[in-house]
Amino acid sequence: MTFGSISRHIPVYLLLATACGIGTADTAPLVVAHRAAPSHWPENSRSAVRESLERGYPAIEIDIVLTSDGVPVIAHDPWLEPDRCTLSDGKPFGERILVAEISSERLLDYKCGGIPDPEFPDAQVLAEPLLQLDELIEAVRDYPETWIQLDVKYEPGLTPPPEVFAEEILGRWTTSGLENPWYVSANLPELLVAFRDWMDGDPITTILIYPRFPPDSDSTRVALGTELLGSLGIRDALGTAKRAEADGIAWPFEIIDWHAARAARDSGLQVMVWTVNEEKDLDRFCRWPIDALITDFPERAPCLPR
């Protein structure tokens, strides 16, 4: 073979040499009903939790904030949104109400989920008071095999400090006698550290959500900043998770760093992906090497146990 013939075929050899990628997962990922499946019911609502459990989803993710008297309630944002919640009589209220500034008793004056969510036009519209963690614990007690992801919404300046979250949530959860497998997730490492410290050596699984999208932030800007800092190696998921001594990383599926994800798995960290809703994407991720797949539409995931 002459140099000339080699050079003519070089592009073919090169394409063959690089024809690789992430392999097929050996086991299907755990399908997690994000916010207890808002595609069917109002997100994080008592109806959503109850129905998700009855449908037998393998895992449900719920978000937790604290009231001014330290009662953990299930809600995604540190505040009540006027476009999602109303007064208990159905009348609207004007501006956001910070949950950390009202007591659990006063919180009963409000209901959420009674306003259609344009993101989920097929979901039921049900106005209900926010679910308390104590009620959630009782609800899941009859479903001991269901995984529970406690996503703690600690936001500096808007919520109590991490230690208060740890005390109020873990104090209830660990004394409940629940058999359910569970893990804690948060987007700030200090929250995970506080939870692990509170457990004082007892087992707890902590997942770092990376990157952090602060409330009301421009998600495109955050994503681009994450890419830039990650490219330069100044700040990345692996380093942040290792410093937090987290057990896993949850990436938004649009910007997951597969090189880092593979290294994370190789080093024993769990890899989760959120929030995958399109059927074609769910089909792909069900076959990819990840540990959990978080979705608003669990039924669309081919790897959901039927």
Add this chain to the structure above:
Amino acid sequence: MPAALIALAILGGALEREPDATFAFDRIDLISEDPGTWLNYDVHYFSVFPTSTTVRWVSQVKAVWRTPYRGLHIGASLRSQSMVLEVPLATTEKHGFYLTGGAQTRLLLPTGLLGGLAWRYGPVRIGTGISAVSTASWSHRSWTHWQVLPTLGLGIGRHHAPSTQ
């Protein structure tokens, strides 16, 4: 990291300064051989994640300069900065076929090694080989996890006769 330092030392011993040579722009690598993660991990998912795949493509586009030392090139992209030695294997007036080897860094933190073959034809350079890359970064200064990736590079730059390089 020690492996990268050893490689740099080996490269250093093989260097020969060319008389009157200066730093000069060599090419832009549209697809860079280092670190090789874009081609191995991201490009497959262009249809799923077009934006992030494109952003990551931009971050791996690398500008490469020739140095006054024979065959030694330095390159820089957002994702990786590298020092690569190209040793001619067979060259004609039009073609050049080279053995390549070097070290890669992230903001000058050693992160891996690469080696392979490159073919130059006028302004076009195509390279292939292996990239041994760790996940080390300034955020995560650990060299415990390595991946060996096949690489493919495509560069376009100055038109020059390979035999004079």
